[in-house]
Amino acid sequence: MRGVANGNMSKLIDLFETTFEKNPDKIAIEYGDRKISCKNLQGEVRKWCKELTDGSAELKENTKVLLALDDDITFIFLWLALWKINCIPVPMDGFTDSEELIHAVDASSCNIIISTKDINLDNLSKDSKTKFTKVNCNIDNSITYIKTGYENIEENPNDCALLFYTSGTTGLPKCVCFSHDAMKENVLSLAEAIHLTSNDVFFTPLSIMLPATIASVFLPAFSVGSTLVMTKASFPGSIIKNVFEKNVTVFYAVPYMYSLLCTAMSLRKSEYWKNVRLCFTSSAFLDKDIFDSFYEKTSIPIRSLYCSSEGGAISFNRSDDLELLRNSVGYPLSGVIIRILNDTGEEVPPGVPGNIFVGGSHISFGYHNRETLNKEVFKDNKVNTGDLGYMDKSGYIFLTGRASETINVSGFLVNPEEVEEAIKGYPQVKDVLVYGFKSMNTGECVGAKIILKNDKDILDTDQLYEYLSKKLNHYKIPRHCEIVKELPQSRYGKKIRSRMG
Structure with a gap:
């Protein structure tokens, strides 16, 4: 194809x-x-x-x-x-x-x-x-x-095809540039991996305007002539109704959406999913409990597509082994080169965790107007994904964590420095540290440790949220705020953003 x-x-x-x-x-x-x-x-x-x-x-x-x-x-x-x-x-x-x-x-x-x-x-x-x-x-x-x-x-x-606005692997929000050739490689390699054809009915309940749905749904569907099904209603009952009534064969959603679907009792009616041959996800960590719950109710495994803002579509899990499906983000897509490197830049053997670098004709050619940053992130025609993980002897990829400080909320990348700058503008705040903590529903959530200018003040979080809602997208606003006397720092005064479990 x-x-x-x-x-x-x-x-x-x-x-x-x-x-x-x-x-x-x-x-x-x-x-x-x-x-x-x-x-x-x-x-x-x-x-x-x-x-x-x-x-x-x-x-x-x-x-x-x-x-x-x-x-x-x-x-x-x-x-x-x-x-x-x-x-x-x-x-x-x-x-x-x-x-x-x-x-x-x-x-x-x-x-x-x-x-x-x-x-x-x-x-x-x-x-x-x-x-x-x-x-x-x-x-x-x-x-x-x-x-x-x-x-x-x-x-x-560079024959730029598009600019994806993103927090990316590092730094404040920026635009990632993909060429027409790179987007073609991304789209066609994914269509090939999921065996997408003109007979498929491809449905996502997510906005088609998001980078993940553009690259994983909209463009692949049109490349082979599949019917693209979209909806404004994203609550579980409406999603399941669309799956059944539209005779959907391929379904894509982020882990949070699968979590919501698992709460819907009607999901247990297996005939609603009788035409679906493939369910897959990307953009955030898929909790094993969500995988197990969805499989129990539908007999359909959720397959993982591993992507990065700068590296595009990287791997897809097409295994029939349930344990491998639960734990791995899959095997590299056609044309994708993956290297697992230690902190000194040396390649590590199978089974040993390291920094995941991706190369191939499908990756972006850099950030728009950010030459200095490009030299840091793009090296030897490969991009540092900011992810930590390892490759087994069969070539399957397993993620173990994040090397960068970016917080992944349901596939939306949040830069903590951007959120900190917004919070610092609030009159009562002296200093703040923003971090990510694990969430079963969204992969990660944003949290904040805040030092107030006056120790005797009481922070009204409702007013803080109202203030931040005018400055940040909703997914960037902290879901947990803690008032502290001091912030964790390294010996050099750098804030320590260790992720909370």
Whole structure:
């Protein structure tokens, strides 16, 4: 499958169009009661191509476009249109607050924002490094174009396909750049690993605008012509109803979602899952109790897909051994090179834990405008994932922990320094240490140890949360706060963020 695609198609968008043209009447997208055929999807994409180039947006090749939408279908239309006119999408969750939006704009130096939100330009301009101008969309009144002051790049030497805004392996939030060739390798190797075909009905209850669902669901589905099923309702009953009524064959969710499903008694009705041949997950640690509970109720094992922000899709577990499925994130995907190195950079033997480095034509080519950081994270054409683990003699990967300080909350990467800076702005706070602690539902949660300016003060956590909700996305806000007299530090004064069990 991959050989044919790679030999004939230069980019994924070309492959998509050929797939759509082969089956024009096939349903490409199901979203509630709405069904969109491949032919209708192509028509919508052509309409948006004309609007984006000839309309008030006036997009040129290599324009970086930040998508901040709250409608999954419009997001897909725009994404495909942007690729067709050789622009660079920067996906953002449409419910992102304005401060997070500012960070993303500056990290990507995007040229325009396409949004369905009512964005206050004064607030954006006040805190951003650039200025903004609002322009109306000609074909959809719910959409606004916001042009930034960042200059459009005339050349795209690395053939950048997209920018994923992320906390990444290290440092404050930034944008990871993937080339068109790298994304093609990621998508086709995953489709090959999960044996995805045009006969599959591929369903995820997650927002299609997240990097994980873009790379693991949206793009693979269209690459082979599977039907993509989406939903706005993410509570367990609705998910199970969709699985049954839409005749779903492949299901993707993060571990937290599987945990919620395990609480639904209707899950025990095995006929609801009779058509499902594959359930898989990624983005966060899968607790063994969740694996066991889901398997007990459905007789379907949850298979792990191991990914990283910078390394893309790394491994997938297709074993039939339940014990191996419970413990391993799988075997490297086609074309992926994995090296387990000790702290001095030497490769360790099978079974010995070390730092996981990933190489191959599928990895990103670096962070946007972060040359110094690129030299730290990308070495010898390999990327440091920030994960610790080992490889057994058969080549299966086992994760043992994180080397970086990034906190993984249901697949959302949180940088503790960013959260600390926000908390320090609260009037009562003198200093703070943010750390991750284990959660069965979300993999990890954010916690904070806080020193108050006045020992006699009492911190009102409700007011603190309200303050932070205006500065951070909800998953970055600490779920546990502890008032302390001092913070744990190394002999050199560096904060010690040991993870809590």
